[in-house]
Amino acid sequence: MAIEDIFEAVLTFNKVAVAEGVKAELDAGTEIDSILNEALIGALDVVGKKFSEGEMFVPEMLQAAKAMKAGLEVLKPYLRSESVASKGTVIIGTVKGDQHDIGKNLVAMMIEGAGFEVVDMGVNVDADRFVKAVSEHNAGVLCLSALLTTTMPAMENAVAVIKKSGLAVKTIIGGAPVTVTFADQVGADGYSDDAPSAVELVRKLMAT
Amino acid sequence: MNATERMNAAINLKPVDRVPNAPFYEAPICTYFGSTFRAALLEDQAMADAHLAALDEFRFDWVMVGMGLIGGIIPEALDCEVSFPEDVFPVIEKTTVESMKDVERIAKADVHTDRMERFLKGVSILKKELKGEVPIACEYISPFTIATRLRGTNEIMADMYDNPELVHTLQDALVPLDIEIGRALIEAGVDYIFYGADMECPLLISPNHYRELVHEPTAKVVNELSRLGARVLPHMCGDIIKAGIVDMLLETDISGIMPGNLTQASVLDLRELKEKVGDRTCIFDNINPNGPLLIGKPEEVATETRAHLEKAGGMSGYIFSTSGTTSPNTPRENFEAMNREVLNFQWA
Numbered sequence: 001m002a003i004e005d006i007f008e009a010v011l012t013f014n015k016v017a018v019a020e021g022v023k024a025e026l027d028a029g030t031e032i033d034s035i036l037n038e039a040l041i042g043a044l045d046v047v048g049k050k051f052s053e054g055e056m057f058v059p060e061m062l063q064a065a066k067a068m069k070a071g072l073e074v075l076k077p078y079l080r081s082e083s084v085a086s087k088g089t090v091i092i093g094t095v096k097g098d099q100h101d102i103g104k105n106l107v108a109m110m111i112e113g114a115g116f117e118v119v120d121m122g123v124n125v126d127a128d129r130f131v132k133a134v135s136e137h138n139a140g141v142l143c144l145s146a147l148l149t150t151t152m153p154a155m156e157n158a159v160a161v162i163k164k165s166g167l168a169v170k171t172i173i174g175g176a177p178v179t180v181t182f183a184d185q186v187g188a189d190g191y192s193d194d195a196p197s198a199v200e201l202v203r204k205l206m207a208t
Numbered sequence: 209m210n211a212t213e214r215m216n217a218a219i220n221l222k223p224v225d226r227v228p229n230a231p232f233y234e235a236p237i238c239t240y241f242g243s244t245f246r247a248a249l250l251e252d253q254a255m256a257d258a259h260l261a262a263l264d265e266f267r268f269d270w271v272m273v274g275m276g277l278i279g280g281i282i283p284e285a286l287d288c289e290v291s292f293p294e295d296v297f298p299v300i301e302k303t304t305v306e307s308m309k310d311v312e313r314i315a316k317a318d319v320h321t322d323r324m325e326r327f328l329k330g331v332s333i334l335k336k337e338l339k340g341e342v343p344i345a346c347e348y349i350s351p352f353t354i355a356t357r358l359r360g361t362n363e364i365m366a367d368m369y370d371n372p373e374l375v376h377t378l379q380d381a382l383v384p385l386d387i388e389i390g391r392a393l394i395e396a397g398v399d400y401i402f403y404g405a406d407m408e409c410p411l412l413i414s415p416n417h418y419r420e421l422v423h424e425p426t427a428k429v430v431n432e433l434s435r436l437g438a439r440v441l442p443h444m445c446g447d448i449i450k451a452g453i454v455d456m457l458l459e460t461d462i463s464g465i466m467p468g469n470l471t472q473a474s475v476l477d478l479r480e481l482k483e484k485v486g487d488r489t490c491i492f493d494n495i496n497p498n499g500p501l502l503i504g505k506p507e508e509v510a511t512e513t514r515a516h517l518e519k520a521g522g523m524s525g526y527i528f529s530t531s532g533t534t535s536p537n538t539p540r541e542n543f544e545a546m547n548r549e550v551l552n553f554q555w556a
Contacts, residue, residue, distance in 0.1 A: 013369065054447075057414045059368040066366075097296045102361040102412070124299060149498055149535035150235060150297050176411075176445075177498040177532075185503055 003030070003039045006071060010043035013063035015070040022074040032078050036115070040068050040075075044113040048196030058102060061195070065109040072113075086117045088206045091133045091169075092143040093121030095154040100147035103175055106195040107143060114199045116206070127154075127161035134162065134169045140206050143198065144188075146175040156186040163187060170205040174198060211269040211342040212399075219439060219463050219490045221525035227517060228269045228527040229550045230345070230492065235275065235297075235536040236543050237262035245295050245536065249276030250323065252330035260337055266547045270400065271334055274347030275533065277327055278404060282349065282389060283357045285319045286382075296536075305359040308374055314358065315381035319389050328396040335397025345400035345441070346393050351382040351425040356407045364407070368417055379425040390433045401433050402466070403442040409468070410444075410451035418453060427460045434461035441466050441492065445532070447476060449484050458488055466492040469531040478516075482523055490525030495546070497534040506545035513549040522555045 003025065009017035018040075025035050047064040050056040056064075092108045094101055101123050112118040119137050121129060134142055142162060146155050155178070159171050170189040173182075183191035190205060192198035209217065209225045218228045234249070241258040242248025248258035259271050280298025284290040289302035305314060334344055349357075355378045356364045367375050390401060407413075408422045430440045440461065445468035448454050457465060465485065467476040481491055495501065495516050500508040513528075520526045528550045534543070 054410075054450075057410075057417070058412045059365045059417065060414070062362070062366050063369050097293070097299060099300050100361065102365060105362050148297070149502065149533050152498070152502075152535060153537050179498060179503075182498070182503055 003034060006035070006039035007043045010040065010064055010067045010071070011046060013067050015067045018067045018071040019074050022071040026074070026078065032075065036075060036079070040071050041113055041115060044068050044110060045196070048110055048199065052194055052196050058106065061106055065113065068113055087115045088140040089117040089119065089137045090141045090143060090202055091119045091121060091130065091137060091139045092145070093125035093130060094123040094145045095151055095158055096124055096126040097154050098146050098148050098151035099123045103147065103195070104145035107145065107174065107198045110195045110199045111202055114203065116202060127158040130158055131161060131165045131167065134167050139169055141170050141172060141202050143172045143174070146178060149177045152177060152182065159186045159188050172198060172201055172205070212340060215269050215343050215527070218525055218527050221487055221490060227550055227553055229547065230268065230270045230272070230527050231530045231546070232272060232497065232533050233262065233266070233268060234272055236534050236538040236540070239536040240540055246292055249297070250281070250292065250327060252326045252333060255327070255330035256333040256337065259334060263342065267551060270343050270345045271338065272345045272347070272402070273331065273334070274402065278347045278349045281321070281323050281327055282354065285321045285324055286314055286317050286354065286358055286385065288358060300357060303358055303360045305378060308377060311378050311381050314378070317385060319385055320392070324392070328392055331393065331396040331398055343399040344397055345402050346398040348390060348393070348401045348403055350403060350405045350408065351379040351386050351429060352422045353405060353407045354382050354386065355379055361407060368413070368421065372421065375421050379421070383425050383428050386429050387432050390429070390438065391436055394433070394436050394438050399439060401438045401440045403430060403440050405442055405444045410446035410448060410453060415451040415453065418451065419456065423456050430460040430462060439463035443468055443532070445469065449476070449480060454481070454484055458485065462489055464490040464492060464527070466529060467494045467531065469494045469496055478519060487524065490527060491523070492527045492529040493520065494529065494531035497530045497532055497538070501530070501542050501546060502535050502538055504542065506541045509542045509545040510549045513546045514553065517550065517553045
């Protein structure tokens, strides 16, 4: 199985084929970077694009991410021993009072798929827990999610508490009701309106 | 015209004396008028008092209740672990469906919990006080959206490929329970069922999945509630025209369509929707509750509101509304600016 076949297997949600393909490429001596970036991350980038364009939806993104993860599991032992280092750590969670996790999960999967370490704090996370996690993991980016207009104030509070803590972490906010204007107003470092653009934003902020 | 006459005329696409004013106002008024936020959402007399005070001040053309119902009372009645904080909406702490065997337990649930009865009593108090002059609308959720509450959104979305039978079976179990809740609401005095279909919107699932998994249970619930005497008003975000969902909804006994625009990228054009539905059903407007209304200045709110009203331009079957929940943090002066603009507006 070639790189292109693994890529295609991610897009068709074929977990078994992805895992077998990755193993075959490893056995054939293909560079780990190529398998990771061209087959797995490349495919998930396409999935993200299709989602943004309304050609794929949440269930399809979840399936593609699962297929990609099946490949990552096979790669993992080699990732640790090779020079394919993590690109940095991202903390993510849904803010206090909000139980919605679908958007947050998609963003987490996409960011992880892009090669970052992701610490998923889950839902209903208060500001102090975010501060503690950022500090513990020396995270470069903190992603805050909210689906409800009613929990957007908790997002504002979390950004304020992070700023006050003095931690050198960039904050990104997102979620259906969140707008770029709101992000500017609460002093977040970034805003994204979907998972693929969140990945791009993380890449950009980690590079600064 | 009183509010009931005005709203019913608009729903029947008949002339009205002014634009019907029916925003999703519950969260801010619980903040403005509630003894506490929780009490105004959930507790019979406190709920009625807050809505009546709001009605006096804002002259809405409906009373809109039910955020506590869909956010906490229904999930709790169906075995979720729910907390009811004092100052925010209820929070589902733990979901309740892990496998098919849990569905049998859910199917036997008694939805008439104490909290449900208190809520229904609040509706009854409002019904008595309003004397039929103002209709009562209640938020309500579809079997699919309830399923995501009970099992978890992520899990249901994954089940659509991994275990579609569970999605079908869970909804089949929820249909009679949802109808039972709807029947109780109607008997308590609810006139309009605001049928929230948040999780099956075309921002999240494909049109194919909607048709395959959601359309049938939706039709069963909508048609039965309509038969029981309610006006059923489905609400959904995203491009419901392109996804073909408007066509599917029009196959059911709906009395109006309430498009949402919770994400900025997917504001549905009202004129386009009107062209699609013609004279078959009324349309609720979709002013963004998270735009100027939440974070702008009153004059910006007035401008945006006026733009929506002008765009509607004498459209038959037009009802002013917001595209979804208004935040409890909506500045009162902004809410007042929106309300004033609607009440004073006259189409040229």
